Amino acid sequence: MNVWFANLIKPPFTPPNWVFGPVWTILYILIACSIFLYLKTPSKYYPTLTIILLLFHLLSNFIWIPLFFRINSLLLSLIDILFLDITLICILILFWKASWIAGAFLLPYLFWVCLATYLNTGFFLLNRS
Numbered sequence: 001m002n003v004w005f006a007n008l009i010k011p012p013f014t015p016p017n018w019v020f021g022p023v024w025t026i027l028y029i030l031i032a033c034s035i036f037l038y039l040k041t042p043s044k045y046y047p048t049l050t051i052i053l054l055l056f057h058l059l060s061n062f063i064w065i066p067l068f069f070r071i072n073s074l075l076l077s078l079i080d081i082l083f084l085d086i087t088l089i090c091i092l093i094l095f096w097k098a099s100w101i102a103g104a105f106l107l108p109y110l111f112w113v114c115l116a117t118y119l120n121t122g123f124f125l126l127n128r129s
Contacts, residue, residue, distance in 0.1 A: 002069060009123075010123070034095060037095075038098055038099060038102040045094055057087035064081060074123050077120055078121060088109065089110070091106070092106045
């Protein structure tokens with residue numbers, strides 16, 4: 001983590017830095033399994049919409065890090081993570097309808113993104129200048 005982050009006022013329940021690497025490794029494995037199961041399921045609801053949502057969601061996930069850690073924008077990263085929340089809920093529902101297992105694999109990710117949204121909101125509110 002960088003100096004800017006180390007100097008932020010942190011909201012309660014902020015995990016220690018060492019937690020993020022292992023958690024994201026597990027989550028990316030679960031996300032990949034979920035996508036694989038979804039793609040292998042013959043009956044899909046709105047498959048084109050689902051794939052488009054998934055692509056925008058993954059793009060949003062990958063741009064959060066530069067928004068937060070490189071340009072240090074608590075507001076832009078908060079807006080991004082709220083978009084991430086909305087698209088994840090939609091994807092989870094669409095995956096669940098196609099394969100409950102594919103949807104279930106996304107539940108830990110949803111929990112983590114909700115925690116990240118809480119943290120991002122906390123950082124934003126506690127560190128406004």
